[in-house]
Amino acid sequence: MSPRLRLAAAILALSAGASLADDRAPSVTVATAVRGEIRETVVVTGSFVAREEVLISPEVEGLAIIEILAEEGDKVAAGQVLARLNRQMLDVQIEQNAAQISRAEAAIAQARASIAEATANKTLADQQLQRTRQLQQTGAASNDQLDQRQTASRSANARLDNATNALRLGEADLTLAKAQRSDIELRIARSEIKSRVGGTISRRTARLGAVASATGEPLFRIIAESAVELEGEVAETTFARLRAGQPAIVEAAGFDKPFAATVRLVAAEVNRTNRLGRVRLALAADERPPLGAFGRGTVEVARSQGILVPLSSVMFGQPATIQVVKNGVIETRQVTPGLRAEGRIEIRQGLAEGEQVVAVSGSFVRNGDKVTAVTLSNR
Missing domain, CATH: 2.40.50.100 (RNA polymerase II/Efflux pump adaptor protein, barrel-sandwich hybrid domain)
Known part of the structure; x- marks a missing residue:
């Protein structure tokens, strides 16, 4: 065959191949919508601290x-x-104080005895004064005798007042000594x-x-009650989804098994400089990581049962859309997305279980295009 004939045959063959390729639908990777559980989480990283x-x-x-x-x-x-x-110095002080108390008690006893004696003398002096006044009225007693009885009565009153004051002074000394004893005993207890x-x-x-x-x-x-917590900071975009009491799992450096935990504290403000909010996760286990060690917590903020597809299959906009492959034809639908976690997303409206969706949104196919579906597992 001549070179010209061979070139013509090659051109005819290429033209025929191009026609077959144009008639074949392009292949797209699809995923099947399944019903399952999805849990949305927020990651908290920080250090372990004492609760109190x-x-x-x-x-x-x-x-x-x-x-x-x-x-x-x-x-x-x-x-x-x-x-x-x-406490040796305090023991010496307590012995000195005991002597002061004994001295004050002795002074009180002496003052009471003096009061009893002064009271008796005053009673006798008053009685003698009264009799002398009666005798003077009858002329049996002179004015000098009356003056002596009055002086004796006033002396007895003064001695009684003196004894009473001595009792008060002794009682004050005893009160002071007992107060000093209480102070010394308190200091001994605090030793x-x-x-x-x-x-x-x-x-x-x-x-x-x-x-x-x-x-x-x-x-x-x-560490009060041995209570240790993970204190970390979270970006303000996810901070608002955290609530006290939400379950969490905490991983600590150097520990093989994670710790069960709950969100105990969500701070009331976000740092204006770095836009981070402070969170504390309380550990439930008896074993505690050391204070200051690094920790990573995963907080479950929401859980749902619904229709799940790969996150990449949804094109977010106003509204969100998804491309469904039905009988080899692309159908673009509006959907209502829900929770997102681990590369999957919940579709709350617009998609049924078992339907196939384009795994990657924006795969250069449009509504009504014919395609060849290649199934991808979405697990």
Whole structure:
């Protein structure tokens, strides 16, 4: 065959192939709409913190630490002794105070005896004065005798007043000594550093021999009730979907199994600088990650049963649309989207279970186009 004939035959063959290709419908990947459950989640990343951290500081000044009874990581009960301070000086003061109390009580007893004696003398002096006045009226007593009886009566009254004042002074001294004793006993009680709450000691700064001071660093830090939370920040676009009580799963660095948790706190404001909102997730397990460790929480904000398709199959706009393949022909429909999670989306209206949709929206096909469907699993 001549070269010209071979070229003509090749052109005819290409023309025939092009005609066959034009008659074949283009292939598109489709996914089947299925009914199932979808859960929408929000991711929270941050660090573990104590829900409430109680600071334990000495309540008495100037005493040295002589004994430490608790370490970091120990679980303690409310009222448990964590450390002891040197109380020798306070023991000396309590002995001195006991002597002051005894002295005041003796003074009170002496004053009461003096009052009894002065009262008797006053009664006798008053009786003698009365009789002398009666005798003077009959002329049996002189004016000098009357003056002596009056002076004796006034002296007896003065001695009674003096004894009464001595009793009051003794009682005041006793009250002061007892108040001082209460103060010393309180300081002695505070020489034992006790935990105010039950929980876990997260930090100990107490050192043997150090002089305790309420103005310095706390001697102990306690995680109240051993309650640890994940504190993180969430973008304001998803922050509004978080509510207290929502279930969550928390993963901690260094732990193989995740922790069950719930949303305990959703802050009332968003940071104006970075547009992030603060969230706290309370852990439910007994085992606790260390404070300051990194954690990642997944919060379930919504759950639904409905028709599910790949997220890529929906073209978002006003309204949202989806391309359905029915009998090899593209049909564009308006749909009402719902929850989105893990690359899937819920279609609440506009699509039935079992229908096939174009897996990737905007695949250069239009309403009414003929296509060849290639099924894609949407699981």
